[in-house]
Amino acid sequence: MGNKSKGVKRPNSESLKPVDKNLKKAKYNNRKQNLPSPPSEDEPLQESEESSDELSISEEDDDLDEVSEKEEEDELDELDDLDDLDEEVAETEEAPQEEDDDEEVFVEEDSPKTVDPNKKSSKEQHSEQRKLLSDRKLQRKSGAQVQDIKKLWEKLRVTKPTPSKQQRDKLCDEIWDLSHDVINDLVLKHDASRVVQTLIKYSSKDRRDKIVNSLKGSFYQLATSAYGKYLLIKILHYGSKESRAVIVNELHGKLRKLMRHKEGAYVVEDLFVLYSSAEQKQQMIREFWGSEYAVFKDSGKDKTVLDVIHESSEKKQLIMQNLYGTIKASVEKGSTGFQILHAAMREYVTVLIDDIDSNDSAIRDFIDLLSEQFSELVHTQEGSEVACTLLALANAKERKGLVKSLKVHKNELIKNEYGNVVLITLFMVVDDTVLTYKSFGSEMFTPELLPELIENKFSRRPILYILKGLDGRYFAPNVKKALIRYEKLAYQKTSKKDKNTRRQELLEKSIEPIYKALLSTEDFESLLTKNMAIQSITELINTPTTNEKVNKTYRPQLIQKIFDKTIKGDVLEDYHLLNKIPFVSRSIKSLIQGNTYKFDNDSKKVIEIEDAELIPGTGVEFAEKLVDEVIDNVKLNDWIIGQPAFVLVNALEVLQLADSKKAKILKDQLKKQKKNLSKDDKGSKLLLEFI
DNA sequence: CAAACCCCGGCTTT
DNA sequence: AAAGCCGGGGTTTGTA
Numbered sequence: 001m002g003n004k005s006k007g008v009k010r011p012n013s014e015s016l017k018p019v020d021k022n023l024k025k026a027k028y029n030n031r032k033q034n035l036p037s038p039p040s041e042d043e044p045l046q047e048s049e050e051s052s053d054e055l056s057i058s059e060e061d062d063d064l065d066e067v068s069e070k071e072e073e074d075e076l077d078e079l080d081d082l083d084d085l086d087e088e089v090a091e092t093e094e095a096p097q098e099e100d101d102d103e104e105v106f107v108e109e110d111s112p113k114t115v116d117p118n119k120k121s122s123k124e125q126h127s128e129q130r131k132l133l134s135d136r137k138l139q140r141k142s143g144a145q146v147q148d149i150k151k152l153w154e155k156l157r158v159t160k161p162t163p164s165k166q167q168r169d170k171l172c173d174e175i176w177d178l179s180h181d182v183i184n185d186l187v188l189k190h191d192a193s194r195v196v197q198t199l200i201k202y203s204s205k206d207r208r209d210k211i212v213n214s215l216k217g218s219f220y221q222l223a224t225s226a227y228g229k230y231l232l233i234k235i236l237h238y239g240s241k242e243s244r245a246v247i248v249n250e251l252h253g254k255l256r257k258l259m260r261h262k263e264g265a266y267v268v269e270d271l272f273v274l275y276s277s278a279e280q281k282q283q284m285i286r287e288f289w290g291s292e293y294a295v296f297k298d299s300g301k302d303k304t305v306l307d308v309i310h311e312s313s314e315k316k317q318l319i320m321q322n323l324y325g326t327i328k329a330s331v332e333k334g335s336t337g338f339q340i341l342h343a344a345m346r347e348y349v350t351v352l353i354d355d356i357d358s359n360d361s362a363i364r365d366f367i368d369l370l371s372e373q374f375s376e377l378v379h380t381q382e383g384s385e386v387a388c389t390l391l392a393l394a395n396a397k398e399r400k401g402l403v404k405s406l407k408v409h410k411n412e413l414i415k416n417e418y419g420n421v422v423l424i425t426l427f428m429v430v431d432d433t434v435l436t437y438k439s440f441g442s443e444m445f446t447p448e449l450l451p452e453l454i455e456n457k458f459s460r461r462p463i464l465y466i467l468k469g470l471d472g473r474y475f476a477p478n479v480k481k482a483l484i485r486y487e488k489l490a491y492q493k494t495s496k497k498d499k500n501t502r503r504q505e506l507l508e509k510s511i512e513p514i515y516k517a518l519l520s521t522e523d524f525e526s527l528l529t530k531n532m533a534i535q536s537i538t539e540l541i542n543t544p545t546t547n548e549k550v551n552k553t554y555r556p557q558l559i560q561k562i563f564d565k566t567i568k569g570d571v572l573e574d575y576h577l578l579n580k581i582p583f584v585s586r587s588i589k590s591l592i593q594g595n596t597y598k599f600d601n602d603s604k605k606v607i608e609i610e611d612a613e614l615i616p617g618t619g620v621e622f623a624e625k626l627v628d629e630v631i632d633n634v635k636l637n638d639w640i641i642g643q644p645a646f647v648l649v650n651a652l653e654v655l656q657l658a659d660s661k662k663a664k665i666l667k668d669q670l671k672k673q674k675k676n677l678s679k680d681d682k683g684s685k686l687l688l689e690f691i
Numbered sequence: 692c693a694a695a696c697c698c699c700g701g702c703t704t705t
Numbered sequence: 706a707a708a709g710c711c712g713g714g715g716t717t718t719g720t721a
Binding site: 238457476531582583586599601604605646649682683685686689 | 706715716717718719720721
């Protein structure tokens with residue numbers, strides 16, 4: 001749910017990188033300790049699935065405590081120092097809370113041999129340290145309580161046996177008794193903050209609210225704490241609307257600072273992605289415009305960034321500066337994948353393209369800033385818009401850099417709902433089609449990858465664009481509009497080549513590899529059973545080309561393959577594709593019509609298309625071939641009802657329009673079947689009307 | 692080209 | 706907190 005969507009929504013973002021790392025480690029951990037589920041940075045959210053995550057954390061902590069308290073004080077000592085003394089230090093730690101723990105534990109767990117010698121050789125040292133540590137612990141704020149609370153918590157999170165609900169509640173109550181007065185002293189500590197997390201999870205609304213209340217005033221601190229941020233995220237997750245509002249209000253005005261903060265940025269991103277309405281998102285982004293908007297929530301409400309920058313050039317200056325500042329800082333921190341940042345970037349880009357001439361140097365800077373991490377943008381709606389715009393704005397040299405970045409994750413780029421739009425924009429604006437083809441085409445059009453691409457409604461679009469341009473059947477009006485906007489933008493500065501020339505160049509480079517890939521694909525038949533794929537294939541066939549090999553060899557081969565699978569054979573059998581798969585008949589019809597005929601919806605008749613380029617093997621030629629097959633085998637009787645009947649009608653219409661001799665032959669044959677034509681079947685009825 | 696269908700986010704209910 | 710309902714947008718499918 002929540003956490004899932006989070007994962008999906010920023011699949012490639014930095015935020016996931018630590019998780020991945022974590023998972024790897026956790027896996028290792030699993031093997032050693034039979035943990036049921038790996039911990040991850042997202043853990044606080046995943047806990048909503050009851051046991052599994054809790055298990056893993058618990059066990060880790062058991063280990064940590066066991067190891068550290070009995071044998072290796074210094075590990076914990078170090079950790080505690082970290083979070084107690086200096087947050088700054090903690091910040092610099094790449095690893096989040098869980099990871100820290102893992103790591104420390106692992107070192108010892110993985111190499112038990114090193115433990116013993118160590119211990120012996122420094123026994124005294126250790127006991128001294130132990131004493132020091134426990135003294136220090138007790139001297140800390142609420143030190144004594146912390147120790148007691150932790151003991152209780154140990155019981156609460158044991159997994160074997162899992163505490164019953166009653167036990168859990170009882171323990172929670174006890175912990176609550178001890179902790180409710182000292183919540184503030186707990187939440188920043190790496191272990192104690194987990195106690196509170198657990199408390200949040202298992203407690204009633206009432207108690208949660210109390211926790212939130214006692215934390216009032218420290219949410220910023222919490223968000224910037226390496227350990228506190230997990231608690232905060234958890235409170236957001238389980239908290240009531242009101243407590244969320246409390247948090248949002250408290251963080252309001254500090255978003256810019258938070259975004260520049262290693263830990264804080266995650267909290268803000270979570271807030272933005274998971275817990276904000278569209279309106280709240282607007283408001284959050286407005287904070288990036290500048291202090292005025294950060295202080296006054298409603299300042300600029302209902303205004304777009306363009307409205308505001310048009311008010312005065314000072315405002316424009318300021319807003320551009322502020323947006324850029326935040327974006328730059330975050331990108332340099334490695335948060336390029338954050339969705340909230342993409343939204344901010346989109347605002348910035350909107351300002352940039354408002355006047356591309358006077359913003360030229362800002363545009364150059366911005367492209368330079370994002371060039372290296374460009375592929376981090378393409379997976380979100382907003383990021384994709386930014387990427388497309390920048391591709392359009394970039395000069396030839398810059399585009400080269402962008403292409404290079406995009407190449408790295410090209411599979412994801414093509415398949416992703418938003419990524420494929422970026423790729424199409426690239427196709428549409430980059431003049432250097434050699435570079436484009438080399439970077440993307442050559443790998444897309446392989447027997448391994450192509451089948452997968454054409455059967456997905458998103459990943460087939462770049463291919464369909466090359467074949468057909470921005471055909472309204474494949475590009476929804478808004479997508480199409482956006483793409484045309486990028487194209488226009490590109491022609492304002494950089495792109496020179498004629499649009500059709502560019503696409504034609506790509507087409508001529510691609511078409512032969514596409515055919516080859518399809519013809520040598522392993523399971524061709526299964527492609528014909530997939531709506532998206534068979535449609536793509538018929539589009540391919542109906543695309544004219546000057547490529548002789550395609551015209552003479554490959555296309556006929558492909559048509560024959562389809563013919564064999566969809567027309568030959570006993571059409572009444574279950575396995576026959578024409579019978580089995582509803583949309584196969586449509587594809588056959590589109591081959592019967594080819595490029596030169598189409599079904600006119602007004603007159604409900606097939607009509608001829610003027611000035612259309614005839615595709616060899618389609619149209620009349622295909623219709624005649626079909627008629628031959630059906631008549632030759634005395635199968636006509638099987639073809640006069642259902643889907644096959646519609647196919648026949650279509651063939652008949654085309655043949656008649658073309659004055660083909662076969663039209664009469666087919667008609668005569670059908671007349672002989674007249675008694676079998678039924679008015680109850682729609683296709684059959686049509687045939688009847690025909691003769 | 693229109694009807695049917697599906698998916699998603701927001702809202703209400705239990 | 707989870708499940709279920711509803712409306713809207715967009716996509717798919719069927720058509721004569």
